Structure formats: structure tokens, C-alpha cells
Amino acid sequence: MRYGVSPDHPRIKGIITALRDVLDSGQIRYFGNVRYGQDITLADLKTHYHAVIFSTGAIRDAALTIPGIEADGSYGAADFVSWFDGHPDVPRTWPLEAAEVGVIGNGNVALDISRMLIKHADDLLPTEIPDNVYQGLKANPIQDLHLFGRRGPKYVKFTPLELRELGEVRDVDMVLDERDFAHDDAYADETLAKNKQVLVMTRVMDKWLQDQREREESGKHASRRLHMHFWSKPIEVVVEDGRVAGLKIERTAPDGDGGVIDTGEFEVIPMQALYRAIGYFGSPLDEIPFDETAGVIPNSQGRVLDLEGHQIPGVYATGWIKRGPVGLIGHTKSDAMETLECLLEDRAQWWEPEATETDAMPALLRSREVPYTTIEGWHRLDAHELGLGEAEGRTRIKVVPRDDMTRIARGE
Ligand SMILES: NC(=O)c1ccc[n+]([C@@H]2O[C@H](COP(=O)([O-])OP(=O)(O)OC[C@H]3O[C@@H](n4cnc5c(N)ncnc54)[C@H](OP(=O)(O)O)[C@@H]3O)[C@@H](O)[C@H]2O)c1
Structure with missing residues (x-):
């Protein structure tokens, strides 16, 4: 929404409201500014969660x-x-x-x-x-x-x-x-x-x-x-x-x-x-198979497959990295439903995480000095940008440098 939709398409950008409602529901914990393959690995995800869904798009x-x-x-x-x-x-x-x-x-x-x-x-x-x-x-x-x-x-x-x-x-x-x-x-x-x-x-x-x-x-x-x-x-x-x-x-x-x-x-x-x-075109992810011709993660209905076509337990994909870079934002909903249905059906083969305490993931990120942001931080940055816009009579003025965004989101 922030980096793919044109700024002169406010109607499409309005979908952010639906996303915000979901993020604010209290059923999701958001960690922003965390790079898979750099800040956390597949092994980390296995240690903390039952499964992972990659929805990294095609950029x-x-x-x-x-x-x-x-x-x-x-x-x-x-x-x-x-x-x-x-x-x-x-x-x-x-x-x-x-x-x-x-x-x-x-x-x-x-x-x-x-x-x-x-x-x-x-x-x-x-x-x-x-x-x-x-x-x-x-x-x-x-x-x-x-x-x-x-x-x-x-x-x-x-x-x-x-x-x-x-x-x-x-x-x-x-x-x-x-x-x-x-x-x-x-x-x-x-x-x-x-x-x-x-x-x-x-x-x-x-x-x-x-x-x-x-x-x-x-x-x-x-x-x-x-x-x-x-x-x-x-x-x-x-x-x-x-x-x-x-x-x-x-x-x-x-x-x-x-x-x-x-x-x-x-x-x-x-x-x-x-x-x-x-x-x-999609980009490969560390330790995850990648189809170099189609630019997607090989999968069947969102279940990630190895290069021999066997399912990799606990690993799923959705969106453009699953089916290629076609379709409007709304199309990703049916796509996500399909992946989620598979994930729920596969409950018996989920990973068995060792560290499920609430603070385990934040503690891991802190120990690695990853400047991650939370949903509260997301709201702080949002309010800051709306404030900048209001002062100039504009909808919003985006903060661009990563360090500034992180600093504002973390309230530093
Ligand atoms: N609603 C919105 O405002 C909005 C904004 C951006 C993107 N999107 C959606 O995002 C998806 C991706 O959009 P997209 O524009 O990247 O892709 P797209 O819709 O697949 O269009 C790609 C275009 O590139 C042409 N093309 C491909 N290879 C070519 C070549 N070698 N030489 C010359 N032309 C070539 C294709 O022609 P052929 O048809 O001949 O293959 C086609 O016209 C689409 O579903 C789009 O609707 C929506």
C-alpha cells in the first residue's frame, strides 16, 4: 500500500484502513523493520512459531x-x-x-x-x-x-x-x-x-x-x-x-x-x-526454494514445495511470490484464503516450537540489536506523517529515510 500504489490513487490507498483494523484487532503481533535472512532465519522461525507464510511479493x-x-x-x-x-x-x-x-x-x-x-x-x-x-x-x-x-x-x-x-x-x-x-x-x-x-x-x-x-x-x-x-x-x-x-x-x-x-x-x-x-519478478529468499523461470516460490495452493515437488512442512506462500505478479490487491484475498485453508488442514505437520513465551521473539530481536517496530510504532509514524501534512494543508507527508522512520516509530 505504501510503496506499490501510486500517490494519486487515494481510493486504492484507502485499503490501508482495512489492514489497520486487522492489525489493531489484538490477534496479530506486528514486527516491522525485520529482514528475513538477515535479522532472523528459518531456524529462528521454527524455534518460535508453528508455521510461516511468506508473502514477500515481487519487487x-x-x-x-x-x-x-x-x-x-x-x-x-x-x-x-x-x-x-x-x-x-x-x-x-x-x-x-x-x-x-x-x-x-x-x-x-x-x-x-x-x-x-x-x-x-x-x-x-x-x-x-x-x-x-x-x-x-x-x-x-x-x-x-x-x-x-x-x-x-x-x-x-x-x-x-x-x-x-x-x-x-x-x-x-x-x-x-x-x-x-x-x-x-x-x-x-x-x-x-x-x-x-x-x-x-x-x-x-x-x-x-x-x-x-x-x-x-x-x-x-x-x-x-x-x-x-x-x-x-x-x-x-x-x-x-x-x-x-x-x-x-x-x-x-x-x-x-x-x-x-x-x-x-x-x-x-x-x-x-x-x-x-x-x-x-519475485526475489529468492534464504533457505527457501525458488523457481528462477517464473520468479515464484514453487508451491501447490500455497504449500511450499522443494525442487523435487515434495511439500516442505510448516512453510507456505501467498500473494505475488506464490502465483506471480498479476492481479489487483483484492485478488490477493482469495489467494490468502486458499493458503490459510491448506495451513489449517496441515495442523498435524506443523513445527513444534521450543520458545513460545510472549517475550521470546522480542527478546531475540533485542539480543541481536534489531531496531524493530511494533503496531504502536506504526501508529506513531502514521500520526507524525499526518501531522506534517496538516501543517502544509496536505493529506500526509511521507518520511523517507529509514533511520528517521525507525526513530519516530520507536519514539526515540
Ligand atoms: N489498479 C491499479 O491502479 C494498478 C496499478 C498497478 C498495477 N496493477 C496490477 O498489477 C499487476 C501487474 O501489472 P503490470 O503492468 O506490471 O503487468 P501486466 O498487467 O502483466 O502488463 C505487462 C505489459 O507488458 C507487456 N510486455 C511483457 N513483455 C514484453 C516485452 N518483451 N515487450 C513488450 N511488451 C511486453 C505485456 O504485453 P502482452 O500483453 O502482449 O504480454 C503487457 O502489456 C496487474 O494485474 C495490474 O492490473 C494495478
Whole structure:
């Protein structure tokens, strides 16, 4: 909620209320600022608990292996999201120096980062963006953002609400290419056109096309533009003096079966920065098996399996580290239910902890000088940030450095 959801999505961030109710119920003991594999090990968990559920998500970018992707000015969406969400473990400054910027991907993360890049910083001021992020965005010289999808407008992974929102950004013209809407595509017409979400999104884009024609007649233009390029497969990053200078794409066309064929037609779109938002990828955890291809912990309905496919007693997974980085926050609920049902069914094979006294885990953390935080500390930091915001007439101002957050939470 704090580091994955865009600051201009307060409705989604509101889910924190439900989380807080659960944490405040008195049935859960919260230890924050504790790193598995560093501060505590699997053996520690076995000593103190009957079982463990890993719900560590997917926080890295999936790899895009095209020439030039390592050039200066080429970024992963995950790092940029961490920056604008004020994650303590990324640098405080972000190089926003490009007038023309590319974003690869047609999912909601691509929309999040496109909005954050193209919006005027003052329109983000009522949100909880940290000061360093506001200052960075204020100096952003962007004029044109190019968003690339390797398939067509009916194949996007956006959700309708988020797509519509993009068109509502102040002082930004949506620019579409009429060619992208002119393909004969039996699969899209017969299968996708019946999908309600696709229908809504098609209407949204039709309206943008119409607005574009009207703009051409009236000559009234916004100061920033967001260009959507469909049927555009990334081929190579054009690099000059070690820096991003453009993106070479190959035009694709529908294969009639939901996929694409290459057309042999190439284009280069000039840009000075490029972001890839082509999906997230999980990270391995110490002593826990990891599927390097899918980026998840191997599991059956949340029961963690070893590399031979046998269940590892007491170890469970849920969320994106269980099923991969797809789905909205709400989807993780059914996922968690499945894992919990398995955990409860397996009661006979749970671990037999030796140290179950209430103070055993805090004592262990104290003995290792781990500056852990509690739910009371979580509330202290929350109140502190709301107070900072109130003084400035804003919702909240996030505290970013880890030491400051820990100090405030621990009341030091
Ligand atoms: N509600 C919200 O505001 C919100 C915000 C952020 C994230 N989320 C959710 O979080 C989940 C993850 O989102 P996401 O955007 O990371 O992933 P996603 O929805 O899976 O979208 C990934 C996009 O990257 C494209 N792609 C993958 N590999 C590519 C390649 N090699 N070259 C070019 N394009 C490539 C995919 O195209 P193909 O379709 O052709 O594979 C797809 O358009 C989704 O369920 C999303 O809805 C929701």
C-alpha cells in the first residue's frame, strides 16, 4: 500500500484502513523493520512459531533483453515507482532531464508511471508525495511521452478506470495513430469485442481519436502530449554517447489467433529516457526454494514445495511470490484464503516450537540489536506523517529515510 500504489490513487490507498483494523484487532503481533535472512532465519522461525507464510511479493522488474537496454537513461518501472513512493532504500533523486520519454508496456504499471511522468507536479501536491519527489517532478522538462504496446488496442492489460484517468490529466493531449485501429482482426472482433472491459476501453480510445480530430481543426493544443503506439514491438534502444537516444520498434500485425506477426517495417522514435513496465519478478529468499523461470516460490495452493515437488512442512506462500505478479490487491484475498485453508488442514505437520513465551521473539530481536517496530510504532509514524501534512494543508507527508522512520516509530 505504501510503496506499490501510486500517490494519486487515494481510493486504492484507502485499503490501508482495512489492514489497520486487522492489525489493531489484538490477534496479530506486528514486527516491522525485520529482514528475513538477515535479522532472523528459518531456524529462528521454527524455534518460535508453528508455521510461516511468506508473502514477500515481487519487487524487481522482469528483464527485457534487447540491445542497448543497459544504456544511461534506461530505467525499470519498479525503481521509478520506489522513488516516487518514497521507498527508503532507493536514492532520493531521480534524473528527470528528458523532453521525450518512452514507456514500454500496456499494463497498469505502465499507466502509473506514465501519469507520474506527464502530470504537472503541482497537481500531485495534494497527495502524499514526499518533498524530494515533488521537487524532482517540478523540474521535469517532459513534453512528449510515448507509450508502446506490442499488440493492439483491444489486447491491452489496462483496466478501464485507469485508462480513462489517463485522458483526464490536465494539460495533456492524448495522441493516437489511426493506423493502429485499422487492422482486420478476426480474433479481436469475435472474442475480445464481447469482453465488457475491452468494450469500455475501446469507447475511451474512440473518444480520444475524436478529440484529436477536433483539436486538429481548432488548433488548440495542450503543452504536453501522450502518444500511444500499438502494434509496436521493441527491437533495440538507440544509444548515442552511452545514453538513450531513441527506441527502434518493429510494427506488428494480428495473426488472427490473439498473437502477432512481424511485418519487417521498422521505425525509430527519438527519446532521451526509456522506462520498461513489462511486469514484475519475485526475489529468492534464504533457505527457501525458488523457481528462477517464473520468479515464484514453487508451491501447490500455497504449500511450499522443494525442487523435487515434495511439500516442505510448516512453510507456505501467498500473494505475488506464490502465483506471480498479476492481479489487483483484492485478488490477493482469495489467494490468502486458499493458503490459510491448506495451513489449517496441515495442523498435524506443523513445527513444534521450543520458545513460545510472549517475550521470546522480542527478546531475540533485542539480543541481536534489531531496531524493530511494533503496531504502536506504526501508529506513531502514521500520526507524525499526518501531522506534517496538516501543517502544509496536505493529506500526509511521507518520511523517507529509514533511520528517521525507525526513530519516530520507536519514539526515540
Ligand atoms: N489498479 C491499479 O491502479 C494498478 C496499478 C498497478 C498495477 N496493477 C496490477 O498489477 C499487476 C501487474 O501489472 P503490470 O503492468 O506490471 O503487468 P501486466 O498487467 O502483466 O502488463 C505487462 C505489459 O507488458 C507487456 N510486455 C511483457 N513483455 C514484453 C516485452 N518483451 N515487450 C513488450 N511488451 C511486453 C505485456 O504485453 P502482452 O500483453 O502482449 O504480454 C503487457 O502489456 C496487474 O494485474 C495490474 O492490473 C494495478
